[in-house]
């Protein structure tokens with residue numbers, strides 16, 4: 001298992017199906033809003049009230065329960081520093097419980113913060129390992145990282161498991177529910193937060209809203225639980241372009257809903273293609289699908305790359321041997337990805 005995050009190579013000339021991005025781009029209204037920025041806007045430190053209120057309205061919570069972050073990545077790092085940093089004199093090394101396979105950033109941020117990683121290995125077909133997670137919780141647990149739906153599998157985490165874990169962790173601990181892909185699943189744990197004040201939900205506008213390059217996300221939770229995370233985050237980490245972009249993007253829900261429909265159609269096409277090629281896949285609640293290609297994984301990822309389609313080899317992640325992950329965005333893009341995989345595996349289709 002790698003010690004440090006290996007950024008995917010900077011590939012921009014072909015079709016990017018390797019980073020779960022919105023393959024269609026953001027709403028045109030975002031660009032229009034950005035062009036209205038003035039020289040003065042760029043000269044002043046950015047205001048957050050309007051964007052925070054827009055996110056809060058969108059997520060159905062009060063504004064004091066929302067913390068804007070410079071991408072959900074920043075939220076995960078700040079939460080790790082806040083809750084996994086060893087406290088001088090406590091004699092405790094804070095522990096992060098991570099059911100695998102998981103977003104790798106949880107592992108790396110736990111290490112950066114000085115915490116100890118407690119991995120829970122996957123069960124067949126990525127059925128959520130609730131008993132194993134509960135068994136991994138100790139008095140030193142400070143964070144349980146969950147992702148719903150999960151990356152790289154696309155499989156959802158049962159809400160009942162989240163509830164049970166939230167009741168089982170020590171009082172100083174949080175349960176961090178990463179909902180980077182919840183827009184695609186159409187389900188969120190946010191309405192349950194008042195009953196589970198030790199749970200923080202992380203959201204991003206990188207995926208469904210197509211703002212990955214702008215870097216904007218949000219943490220949602222009880223103010224007292226968010227406070228230590230706010231202390232661990234640079235004061236003006238979200239820039240003015242992100243503030244303007246998220247307000248404009250949230251105002252154009254038709255655009256997002258259309259994209260969500262394309263993602264559903266894309267997944268159906270990919271499932272049918274996998275059935276044709278007799279490839280195992282896991283039905284996904286997200287905007288990507290994990291597909292088991294087996295021993296030809298390297299050939300497929302390299303061959304697709306040579307044909308200008310970028311796929312992500314996830315073979316080194318626990319339980320994902322021989323698997324690639326492919327984003328399912330605009331239907332035309334998915335069709336191109338499928339054609340390339342079929343050409344490599346079946347010699348043309």
Ligand SMILES: Cc1ncc(COP(=O)(O)O)c(C=O)c1O
Pocket residue numbers: 019020070071072073074103147151178180203204205206212216217
């Ligand atoms: C599970 C998960 N969480 C967080 C992120 C990061 O989101 P952001 O672009 O907002 O930093 C990703 C990005 O791929 C992700 O897959």
